[in-house]
Amino acid sequence: MNTLYRNARRLIAIVFLVMAVKLAGLEVPAYAETDLHLIYLPHRLTETSNKQYDRLLDEIFTGTELTVAREASPMKRALTLFLSDRNSCLFPISVKALHAVAEPDAIVSSDLIDIVSLRLYTPTGDAEKAFTSVDDFDPKRVGYIAGSGTVQGLGPKHELFVPIPSEEQLIRMLELGRLDAFLGHHPDTALALEDLNRPGLLRVSPITVSNVRFPISFVCHDTADGRHFIEEVNARIRQLHQDGDIRRVLGPHANLPTDAEDAIGAQVSQ
Structure with a gap:
């Protein structure tokens, strides 16, 4: 009820303001x-x-x-x-x-x-193993979303990374062992895992890769x-x-x- 009252007052105020502007002969920007x-x-x-x-x-x-x-x-x-x-x-x-x-x-x-960030995704594996860096993987077995420019700042190795059309395909290729890791956008990859009903399937880096963040x-x-x-x-x-x-x-x-x-x-x- 209070919200309706406030909205009504706001609408009335706007109406009177517009009328006053018109009566004063002022132009309202269109x-x-x-x-x-x-x-x-x-x-x-x-x-x-x-x-x-x-x-x-x-x-x-x-x-x-x-x-x-x-x-x-x-x-x-x-x-x-x-x-x-x-x-x-x-x-x-x-x-x-x-x-x-x-x-x-x-x-x-x-x-x-x-803020969208770049994260490294790997198979779950040993939960106690220290999290690895993208540099620890063969770049020819690291995937990323095709068309993403976020990997270009990761050094010359990025030219060897494998472009894949979608998050779902990246997840599937990692699951099948065709990739060892992939670089994914967060939260997009987390949402893709949820849509697949497999939110805990992969391990994700707790911090952004090379501090790549896009506000x-x-x-x-x-x-x-x-x-x-x-x-x-x-x-x-x-x-x-x-x-x-x-x-x-x-x-x-x-x-x-x-x-x-x-x-x-x-x-x-x-």
């Missing part, structure tokens, strides 16, 4: 519909899964007055669409990852949503519409973090900015 290009992630963002980022987008946009046209597509296509349209925005993306694959014009980014945010071109979009989205992101709802929406595997600060003792940089 913002265009935003094309939001979404990077398809099979376990987090499909526009039909009702998981993770799908739920997050619904939570964010139901609390704003933004008009948004959403389309999910593979990363390469989403990037191409975003870079060719200055009236568009992109999600989920890390600013440093974007600059690693493209040179966009001036951009603006939102507050952080969560995730919305990114828009630096235009009036883009800045307005980011302002509106930021208000919702901050509210979700402040209320603790971000954990409910993204689930237990998500690495939130506060989690990362607690773990590494430093602010995560975009």
Whole structure:
């Protein structure tokens, strides 16, 4: 009841504000519909899964007055669409990852949503054995997600790693002994294991490989519409973090900015 009362008061206040602005002869800025290009992630963002980022987008946009046209597509296509349209925005993306694959014009980014990290996955084996490094494996028997640029910072050996199309195939090849280890994105691999109903199948490195971490945010071109979009989205992101709802929406595997600060003792940089 209190929530309904507050919402009603807020709506009335907005109506009176708009009327006052019109009576004063002031113009209310009209913002265009935003094309939001979404990077398809099979376990987090499909526009039909009702998981993770799908739920997050619904939570964010139901609390704003933004008009948004959403389309999910593979990363390469989403990037191409975003870079060719200055009236568009992109999600989920890390600013440093974007600059690693493209040179966009001036951009603006939102507050952080969560952090994607690179982890090493191996068969369970001896639970008491000290966790190994990726350097301890024959690089020709180490897999990674095809198209991922995260392995490029791991030295010349990365050229010998085996690109595999999906998390499910990586998991299966490790299970069959066709790979000795693979480099996977967290929380995507954890979610893939859950979808396979095998959450304890593999061992995962407790820390990120070579400190490879990608803070995730919305990114828009630096235009009036883009800045307005980011302002509106930021208000919702901050509210979700402040209320603790971000954990409910993204689930237990998500690495939130506060989690990362607690773990590494430093602010995560975009």
